[in-house]
Structures are given as structure tokens and as C-alpha cells.
Ligand SMILES: NC(=O)C1=CN([C@@H]2O[C@H](COP(=O)(O)OP(=O)(O)OC[C@H]3O[C@@H](n4cnc5c(N)ncnc54)[C@H](OP(=O)(O)O)[C@@H]3O)[C@@H](O)[C@H]2O)C=CC1
């Protein structure tokens with residue numbers, strides 16, 4: 001039976017450190033500032049954004065939220081981002097994705113000042129990560145959180161281990177693969193065109209699932225003793241809880257996989273809470289850099 005890697009507890013550790021360091025920085029006259037921008041009324045996005053703003057306040061940050069209507073124009077959003085870029089009280093800007101279809105997401109992301117891009121989605125930060133220039137990069141929060149969870153089980157150096165990442169998105173799969181590579185793992189990236197995924201998954205000492213398909217990864221895809229990181233967040237119907245009720249599951253069939261895995265992250269309570277904690281860590285890092293101080297390591 002696998003060890004369960006508790007993302008909630010680990011996120012509390014990260015947030016506790018952010019709080020302490022924020023207090024130290026604030027004494028020098030700089031308070032970390034985070035701006036979260038959301039366009040439209042998607043209920044799931046509203047929930048995430050609310051918890052980001054709540055966490056930011058808890059950390060002692062200056063926290064602002066801009067909730068814009070669904071019909072907001074692209075130029076209007078560009079103007080808001082430019083205003084936040086120029087605001088010295090703001091060290092981190094997060095524009096919640098996805099954006100409404102009439103807005104060019106790429107253009108908005110590239111408008112964010114790379115030094116305030118706490119999501120790590122700007123070309124400059126993607127390039128820094130891709131070239132191993134990690135000292136100055138903002139690393140995307142979800143893969144960064146996943147790496148901290150992995151570190152608890154496998155340490156920081158993954159030399160000699162094989163890692164399989166299922167999913168190749170710009171926000172999860174690709175940056176995750178780059179971080180694993182930077183930690184010396186031997187990395188394979190799988191996706192919808194991969195042949196015989198179960199067999200490939202079974203070769204992995206570290207298996208990362210970032211697909212968006214509920215419980216797709218079965219127990220017999222997991223090599224005995226492997227570390228399984230489940231990034232997926234899928235809301236599915238839960239008639240057993242009552243009519244119209246739902247529950248969250250990952251991309252991994254948890255009950256089966258934990259029989260084979262050495263360690264596994266749960267959903268909920270796994271990578272999700274770590275994502276929000278790493279957003280706080282990245283914002284703190286940005287504020288330290290602005291102040292000309294060496295940021296703490298996480
Ligand atoms: N915990 C957290 O904080 C976060 C969780 N998530 C969750 O992680 C999951 C992935 O998110 P994201 O990366 O944005 O998703 P995307 O939809 O952008 O990417 C999904 C990836 O999975 C691949 N894929 C889809 N179907 C299959 C299949 N049958 N076999 C193999 N590969 C497949 C796709 O392949 P192809 O490229 O070939 O189409 C694609 O590369 C989602 O559940 C999302 O909710 C996302 C962000 C943060």
C-alpha cells in the first residue's frame with residue numbers, strides 16, 4: 001500500500017514559510033502584491049480565484065482582484081494588464097485561464113511583464129525554464145508544486161530514475177517534463193497519439209498524469225513502487241451522494257493505483273492545494289527580487 005503524499009499539509013508548510021518571509025520583507029518597506037484577474041462567471045474558476053485571493057491575504061500580501069464581465073473586450077483587458085505592469089505595488093499578475101473565446105489568450109499572456117508573470121506562462125519564463133536558467137525563471141505553479149511533492153519521496157536529484165509525463169500542455173505537461181529533466185530524470189512525454197500507453201506507463205519510476213480524463217490511468221499501469229503524481233481535476237456525477245451531486249476525481253484510478261504505487265498524490269488534497277501555495281511563493285519571490293534581495297528557496 002502506497003504512502004499518500006498529503007498536498008494539503010505540504011501546502012500549509014509552504015504558506016507558513018511565505019507568511020514568515022513576508023513579515024520579514026514588509027519590515028524593509030516592501031509588501032508583496034498579487035493581482036488576480038478573472039473574466040466571466042464560470043463557477044469553478046470563481047472558486048479557484050476566491051481561494052487564491054484568500055490565501056494571499058492570509059500571507060499578509062496586498063491582494064487585489066479584478067472581476068470583469070464575460071463581454072470584456074481584448075483591448076480593455078490589455079489595458080488592465082498594462083496598468084498592473086506599471087503599478088509598483090503589484091509584484092504578481094495572474095490572469096485566470098481559460099479566457100472567453102473572443103479574447104486572444106496568447107496576446108494577454110505575452111502582455112504581462114515577465115518579471116510579474118507568477119504563472120510562468122510568458123515566453124521569457126518558458127525560455128528560462130527550457131534552458132535550465134532556473135534562478136531567474138518563474139516556474140508554473142502546478143508543476144512546481146508537483147516537484148515539491150515528489151521531492152518528499154525521492155529527494156531533489158532524480159538521477160537514474162525514469163519519468164513518464166502523460167499530457168503535453170504548455171501549463172502542465174511540458175513544464176513538468178522540463179523540471180523532471182532539470183532534476184536529472186530520464187523523461188518521456190506521452191499524449192493522445194502515444195502507442196500502447198499502459199506499457200509505457202509501466203516503465204515509469206515517476207508517473208505524472210495531466211490529461212483531464214477521469215480515472216483513465218488504471219492500477220495495472222503503475223510499476224510496483226512507482227511515485228504517482230495525479231494532476232488531473234475532474235468533476236464527475238456522484239449519484240450516491242444524492243441527485244445532481246458531483247465529486248472530484250483525478251486522472252488516476254486512485255483505489256487501484258495505490259495498491260501498486262510506492263507513493264501517490266490524492267485528489268482532492270493533492271496537487272491542487274500545492275498550486276495555490278506555489279502562487280504565493282512565486283509572488284513572494286517577485287517581491288524579494290524587486291527589493292533587490294535574495295528570495296528564499298522553497
Ligand atoms: N491541480 C492543478 O492545480 C491543475 C490541474 N489541472 C488539471 O490537469 C489536467 C490537465 O490539464 P491541462 O494540461 O490544462 O489539459 P489539456 O487539455 O491542455 O491537455 C491534456 C493533455 O492530455 C493529452 N491527452 C488527452 N487524452 C489523452 C489520452 N486518451 N491519452 C493520452 N493523452 C491524452 C492531450 O494530448 P494531445 O496534446 O495529443 O491532445 C494533452 O496533451 C486537467 O484535469 C486539469 O483540470 C490543470 C491545471 C492546474
Ligand SMILES: Nc1nc(=O)c2c([nH]1)NC[C@@H]1CN(c3ccc(C(=O)N[C@@H](CCC(=O)O)C(=O)O)cc3)C=[N+]21
Pocket residue numbers: 047048094095096097098119141142233248267268269270271272273275276
Ligand atoms: N492563470 C491560471 N493559472 C492557474 O494556475 C490556473 C488557471 N489559470 N486556470 C485553472 C487552473 C486550475 N487550477 C487549480 C488550482 C487549485 C485547485 C485546487 O485547490 N483544488 C482542490 C479542490 C478544489 C475544489 O474542491 O474544487 C484540491 O485539489 O484539493 C485546482 C485547480 C489552477 N489553474
